Amino acid sequence: MEETHKRFRGKSLAVQLQVALRDAEALQKLETTDDATISRMKLVQSRISSLTLMMNRKRADQVHKLNEQLKSAKSEIERLKLEIESLTAALAAKPSTISQVSAIEQALAKFEASKGGKL
């Protein structure tokens, strides 16, 4: 039987930061301060600094990613606008069947009107 590797999702940065802040709070409440406590406080401070830095980096990455998406969406909009403009121009330049037929119909209506006027 094959050994299955279970995957665990690690704690999120926010949760880790929350835990570190609780630890710092607990150390702050201690009445006695010995060397070991000071070391633990320094360690907790480093944890908090590292986690804050990591969270800022993560946020910056997300913002960068969203900015890239926004930039690409804007360039796509510009491309589509240009395409619409060129298609509209091509359509206007093209002598359409509809306009030719409507010109014929107008001429026929004028002819019928002039025929009716003479009767």
Added chain:
Amino acid sequence: MKSAGCMHGRVQSETTFTGRKIVAPDYPYAPFNEDGTENTRWKNLVEMLTELVVDESRPADERGRAAEILKYYAEYVKHASEHHRPEACQEEIESDIRLAEASGEFDVGRMWFKPDDVWFQTATAKDGTTQQVVVSKKYHGPQAHQS
């Protein structure tokens, strides 16, 4: 696919008018100049007839004839452009319309210059819609089948 012919007398039976092919000093409505070159005043015969039909200086029978032919052409092209074909792409539809225009112009030429050789038939499409089309009387009219 064309079905058995049916006489459509509105153009064929009543007219005595035949279009002219060469222009004259007092008559510009022709496709060729006196020296045999193409008369570039109009893009095609349809455009020429569209101007002729509103030219009040021309005789009534000539304008009436042009009007009848233009009616046929407008109906013919409109039938192609308004024909609902959900399965066809835009390119195919445009191609069919251009084909209808070209075919319609050919019919206009026959009706204007060779009215004695005009025969109307009812064409039935695959979806059952019908349309009047112009064919050569010489090759498709009743006399053609008797020989």
